[in-house]
Amino acid sequence: MRIAFLVNSIAGEASYYTTTALAMAAISAGHKVCYLTPGDFVLRADDRLFVRGTKPPSAKQKKADGFIAGLAEAALKPETIDIADFDVLFLRNDPSEDADERPWAAHVGAMFGRLAAERGIITLNDPEGLSQAQNKLYFQDFPESIRPTTLISRSIDEIRAFVAEHKQGVILKPLQGSGGRHVFKVASNKESNLNQIFEAVSGEGYLIAQSYLPDATQGDIRLFLMNGKPLQRDGSYAAFRRVPAKGEVRSNMNAAGTAEAVEITPEILRVADTVRPKLVADGMFLVGLDIVGDKILEINVFTPGGLPNMFDLYGVDFSAEIIADLERKVAIRENYGATMTNRMLATL
Missing domain, CATH: 3.30.1490.20 (ATP-grasp fold, A domain)
Incomplete structure (x- = not known):
């Protein structure tokens, strides 16, 4: 399987990113990985779509820092690749990071992702769905019962x-x-x-x-959904509590928040089940829900993060579960061809 990850920038990637964990899991499973950035697409006059991609070293890395170092070195020698050479395009760029300084780059994932999907590449999350979710107004389309x-x-x-x-x-x-x-x-x-x-x-x-929500003083719960359902592996849920730093309202990890193990209750599962129909309809393959009590604060559809945190907490590699599901989707596409749309495959 050949997987391309679209990120905001190669230089901005870090060892603790979820994309890093996914890429390393893919390489460990014997797959080929490539990184793209918003400026790397080329639509030629003959209507073929190419990318200027960065291929990290194919050797398995035990340490994420080593993987990132190899990625940075590989970025000095990008290669021109036909998008048709890939099986999966994983859209992992955050539009908000580019909105101020590079507004042209903010919506590139959805734009060129749509072209890739039209050419038969499994593109996740579905670019049509992502184009509807460019800001937090998307959240208002979900049932009022789970929204503050x-x-x-x-x-x-x-x-x-x-x-x-x-x-x-x-x-x-x-x-x-x-x-x-x-x-x-x-x-x-x-x-x-x-x-x-x-x-x-x-x-x-x-x-x-x-x-x-007063319960937010204890932090929120980040729960990963895959194909609209809570992500599980070896009896554990892909979830953790994000605890805010003392005196801090935000529980974001880049705002000095910390990760703690959490027990997933029937109440939390009911919240996840409530949002499932729309997420599936919109082709949202991998999503992060931020939950307080029986309410959702945010639905992260672009770059939900935290998988490496959960490996540290539970000793479970949820990245491998995600890569295995991509293998399953590629097999379905090979069996059904163009009769299976990208939106259908995204959450199947």
Whole structure:
């Protein structure tokens, strides 16, 4: 099997990334891996789609740091490759990382992913589905029962009124973005710095105001879904609790959050089952849910991370389970050909 991973940049990849774990698991299983970035696509005059790809060393690496070092060295000598040479294109770029400095790159994954899918390459998550999920407004399409009460606006008056209605406080964050950037907790509409918070967040566009969930002080639970179902291996769920640092509202790992083992309850499984139909319909193969109590704070469909954390917590390699499922999808495509659409294959 030949797998291409689309990432924001080769230089930005790190040993603790989920993409790194997936690539290493693929190589360990005997597959060929290639990395792409948003600027690497070439659509030629004869309508053939090529990429300028980086092939990391094919030898198995025991340490992720060694893999990343080999990837960086390989990036000095990219190769031009026909997209038809790949079986799977795994879209792992985060549009929000490119939105400010490289807006042209933000939607490249969905754009060229669509072309790859049209050429018979299994493209995940499905690019048509990803094009609908370019910002957090996508979250509003899921059942109200699993969402915190939410307002989306650029009006400070609307936001003040919303805060006044929620005595336990409100979380303010940009409609677009990830990694916990510009996320604030507002306890009252009388807070003296509300205007400053509004200016900071609204500079990125629309704001989301969500009712604060008191249980969030203990952190949220990141649960991975594959093909719309909770990812499991060897009796363990691919899930962990993201615990915020002292005095911090955000539980994001890049905001000094820490990972702890967690027990998956029937309540959490009911939440996952509630979002399953739409995720399957949209072709979302690998997704990360951020859950507090019986509510979902976010649905991560672009670059859900944390697989290496769970190996440390449970000693289970969930990456191998994901690669095995890709093998299964490739076999289905070989048996059924073009009669099986990319959207169907994505979550089958």
